[in-house]
Amino acid sequence: MSEIFESAGAIGHGSAGPAPLAGTHILLGERDRETAARFATALRELGASSVHAVDSLDAFISAGTAPPSPVRFWDAAVWDSGFGGPDLSLGRVLEVWRARHPGIPMVVTDDAPSARLAVTALRGRAADLVARSDPEGLAVAVARAVAERADPLGVEGSGQNSLRMLVVGAHPDDVEIGLGGTIHRRAHSGWDVTVLTMSGGGNGGDPAQRRKEAHRAAELLGARLLMEDLPDGSMADDRTTVEAVERAVAEVAPDVVVVHSESDTHQDHRAVHRATLVACRKVARLACYQSPSATVAYRPNRFIELSEVDMAAKLAAIDAHHSQAASRWYLEEDLLRSTARYWGRFSQTRYAEPLELVHERNAVLV
Ligand SMILES: [Zn+2]
Known part of the structure; x- marks a missing residue:
């Protein structure tokens, strides 16, 4: 089975103001069902409208190409580096993702993010690298990646194309x-x-x-x-x-x-x-x-x-x-x-x- 679950409906976030992930659809590539559920909860806490979790690279790449109805596009993707194994490097996954889905930010998760993996993530232009043990940290990183994509200047209402x-x-x-x-x-x-x-x-x-x-x-x-x-x-x-x-x-x-x-x-x-x-x-x-x-x-x-x-x-x-x-x-x-x-x-x-x-x-x- 490649699709783990579809988790829809924001569960509200604790603080005042608009939820940072309000209205977003997140694609989640994660090998472990329980971890995927924890990530989905954290993402929905920040307002994500839906989280679509899959547990294989093929499902991940093809879901990226054809998001399920009613999702028209993904706002961000999360990839578990542990999926790769010796035959599939993170660098290669990032390269394929970037070629097929330019503009959709990818946050990478890892059991113990190392400096070496951070360099690979950097070269592959991943938005961020976070520990798999930190669902809240992951949700914050995804929110940041989505915000930078929507408003790359980070300046609301500046009216300028590029600072x-x-x-x-x-x-x-x-x-x-x-x-x-x-x-x-x-x-x-x-x-x-x-x-x-x-x-x-x-x-x-x-x-x-x-x-x-x-x-x-x-x-x-x-x-x-x-x-x-x-x-x-x-x-x-x-x-x-x-x-x-x-x-x-x-x-x-x-x-x-x-x-x-x-x-x-x-x-x-x-x-x-x-x-x-x-x-x-x-x-x-x-x-x-x-x-x-x-x-x-x-x-x-x-x-x-x-x-x-x-x-x-x-x-x-x-x-x-x-x-x-x-x-x-x-x-x-x-x-x-x-x-x-x-x-x-x-x-x-x-x-x-x-x-x-x-x-x-x-x-x-x-
Ligand atoms: Zn100097």
């Missing part, structure tokens, strides 16, 4: 460390993200090599890269630096700019921060990310949720800076992970990146 974000860093890898997860998250929900790196980082190695690494890292995150050639170690908040940022602002016309904080022990970071404040005086929203050299005076007031997949993208982008890995203590994966995990306290998700909002002139959300 543009410019992220400024003094050296190659600064932006990835401070905001890599958020860049990935926004770029993959439809934002147009540009990274501006002010130097080739000549003090940290061969500039040609560092440039190549910087391009690869931006590509992994889904961002475009602009590079200036200011002197590594002796940047100033002078006219040259301001004009370099102004050129990028003129080219990108950003709705949001994110840069180093003033509360930073590195002189280049402070200079780039100050120059960006001047260059972005007319930009709607300006915020600061946290660098490894930020001081305790860095005071974030916004926290961007990251999924396992966003975290995997951040780590992959930082890893692209091969020439730095051996010599920089702050590039160690356990530190990067635990830092994001710590900030997750403030966003009720496992991982988050902090932002210190400097100014905002309208309701655009970072």
Whole structure:
């Protein structure tokens, strides 16, 4: 038997406001009937209109092609990675799903999501990866995937087709460390993200090599890269630096700019921060990310949720800076992970990146 059950009718969710999954139809590929029932209950708690559970890949793919009446389309799909076995990798399932059902987000479940599986999920453009033991977490991840699909900007009533974000860093890898997860998250929900790196980082190695690494890292995150050639170690908040940022602002016309904080022990970071404040005086929203050299005076007031997949993208982008890995203590994966995990306290998700909002002139959300 391939179809486990059809579960219809929302059972209401506890809090006020519209249920996040109201009116949605979810396709569930899950090997275990009891787990499928727990997932269906959690999804219906968040308002899902129907949950259609199947227990084979064939049924999953063909149900995706021809949803049962009265469902016209699926809003999201959930796939149990344990289905695959040695002959059917998660990467292959995601590839087939994406080819047959472009635009329908897939959340992957696993008994014990590993960093390696998160990388596979990232490459296959899964919306998220969650533990099979966490039905509530799964429902929240599905709700997030559906919301990003319906309103990829995450900005209700903005009236814009695509928001543009410019992220400024003094050296190659600064932006990835401070905001890599958020860049990935926004770029993959439809934002147009540009990274501006002010130097080739000549003090940290061969500039040609560092440039190549910087391009690869931006590509992994889904961002475009602009590079200036200011002197590594002796940047100033002078006219040259301001004009370099102004050129990028003129080219990108950003709705949001994110840069180093003033509360930073590195002189280049402070200079780039100050120059960006001047260059972005007319930009709607300006915020600061946290660098490894930020001081305790860095005071974030916004926290961007990251999924396992966003975290995997951040780590992959930082890893692209091969020439730095051996010599920089702050590039160690356990530190990067635990830092994001710590900030997750403030966003009720496992991982988050902090932002210190400097100014905002309208309701655009970072
Ligand atoms: Zn730096």
